Amino acid sequence: MDDLGSFTFDGQTIGFRSGESVLEAARRAGESIPSLCFDPRLKAYGSCRVCVVKINGRIGASCTTPCAPGLTVTVDDEIASLRRTLVELTGSLLPDDRLSGCPQCRLDGTCEFHRVARAVGAEPGRFAGAAGGVAHPDDNPFLGRDYSRCINCYRCVRICDEIEGDNAITARGRGFESTIAAWFDRGLEQSSCELCGQCIHTCPTGALTDRKMATKIAEVEKKTRLPILAEEIQRVESVCPYCGTGCGITLNAARGELLGITPVMDSPAADGALCVKGQYGTDFIASPDRLTKPLIRDRDPSTGLRAVGGGFREASWDEALTLVAGRLAGNLRDHGPDTFAAWASARTTSEANYLLMKFTRGVIGTNNIDNCQRT
Ligand code: FES
Numbered sequence: 001m002d003d004l005g006s007f008t009f010d011g012q013t014i015g016f017r018s019g020e021s022v023l024e025a026a027r028r029a030g031e032s033i034p035s036l037c038f039d040p041r042l043k044a045y046g047s048c049r050v051c052v053v054k055i056n057g058r059i060g061a062s063c064t065t066p067c068a069p070g071l072t073v074t075v076d077d078e079i080a081s082l083r084r085t086l087v088e089l090t091g092s093l094l095p096d097d098r099l100s101g102c103p104q105c106r107l108d109g110t111c112e113f114h115r116v117a118r119a120v121g122a123e124p125g126r127f128a129g130a131a132g133g134v135a136h137p138d139d140n141p142f143l144g145r146d147y148s149r150c151i152n153c154y155r156c157v158r159i160c161d162e163i164e165g166d167n168a169i170t171a172r173g174r175g176f177e178s179t180i181a182a183w184f185d186r187g188l189e190q191s192s193c194e195l196c197g198q199c200i201h202t203c204p205t206g207a208l209t210d211r212k213m214a215t216k217i218a219e220v221e222k223k224t225r226l227p228i229l230a231e232e233i234q235r236v237e238s239v240c241p242y243c244g245t246g247c248g249i250t251l252n253a254a255r256g257e258l259l260g261i262t263p264v265m266d267s268p269a270a271d272g273a274l275c276v277k278g279q280y281g282t283d284f285i286a287s288p289d290r291l292t293k294p295l296i297r298d299r300d301p302s303t304g305l306r307a308v309g310g311g312f313r314e315a316s317w318d319e320a321l322t323l324v325a326g327r328l329a330g331n332l333r334d335h336g337p338d339t340f341a342a343w344a345s346a347r348t349t350s351e352a353n354y355l356l357m358k359f360t361r362g363v364i365g366t367n368n369i370d371n372c373q374r375t
Contacts, residue, residue, distance in 0.1 A: 007025075045063075046064035147179045197274060257286070
């Protein structure tokens with residue numbers, strides 16, 4: 001992106017790039033501006049007004065104001081007070097805007113709304129409001145929907161449209177009655193929703209939650225008879241093993257169990273987007289059906305045939321590798337290298353796939369190797 005010019009922010013000169021808003025350029029330069037309806041992956045919406053600044057002396061939302069050469073942007077006490085009041089008014093939509101009871105605060109230590117509320121010094125419960133929505137009785141196993149915690153920023157609606165292209169949800173009603181609904185107000189599984197979980201990860205409150213992770217947490221807590229605290233959750237970044245895209249994922253674990261997956265928001269492969277498999281397809285990790293030892297299917301001595309669909313016995317690695325090496329050597333000798341083919345997998349490491357390629361080409365002597373990442 002080319003630098004197009006500069007403006008001043010509280011006296012500091014900030015260069016801006018093509019298409020940047022005042023909020024984006026200022027944040028890139030290290031300035032801190034609070035926001036609620038803004039998500040850098042989405043078009044600016046301008047509904048919460050929490051990002052207000054003074055632009056050439058007039059109050060305006062910085063997320064919807066494009067940069068222009070010579071702008072003078074300032075933040076003074078009047079702006080600080082305005083931001084605080086706006087957050088307090090937004091908080092009046094919540095049943096309890098204190099930390100207790102917010103499921104996202106419990107999981108992450110703080111949700112985005114409460115982080116912003118603390119940053120602007122908002123006073124909880126200053127305005128008496130009315131909770132707008134209710135918990136939706138949606139029985140899908142993946143997404144919890146409690147619109148009593150919705151602040152009408154519409155980030156979920158916009159991400160479903162602009163990033164996913166699903167348009168599974170929309171806004172319904174006005175004012176305190178306003179809420180988010182799927183088609184004909186049914187469950188998400190009866191809509192075009194792909195259960196990718198994008199809406200959960202853009203939601204700034206605990207209105208949308210990862211139900212599968214919540215279920216797992218409750219299971220582990222019941223087993224260990226102790227509540228899981230946000231500080232004890234280990235978060236390990238990795239790469240999704242399902243396909244060749246390589247989306248960044250964070251594995252959230254506690255007490256030796258995987259609780260669930262969250263996206264790495266700045267992952268270059270997917271910009272925080274995961275599909276339903278990457279987001280929720282973790283059951284195989286602790287499956288008792290996973291193979292942990294080599295299995296060999298012997299011939300039945302009476303028939304000389306191998307049993308179909310079973311008849312395996314556990315074997316040592318030495319025995320299994322000796323058997324495979326002998327068979328491969330026999331096939332190579334009798335039928336040549338092109339009777340061999342290898343399929344690499346997106347679910348193994350790059351190093352393992354590299355070794356398989358070297359083995360196929362260098363040891364066996366054939367180019368018969370392919371990978372599911374090409375499909
Ligand atoms: Fe700018 Fe909401 S973040 S109006």
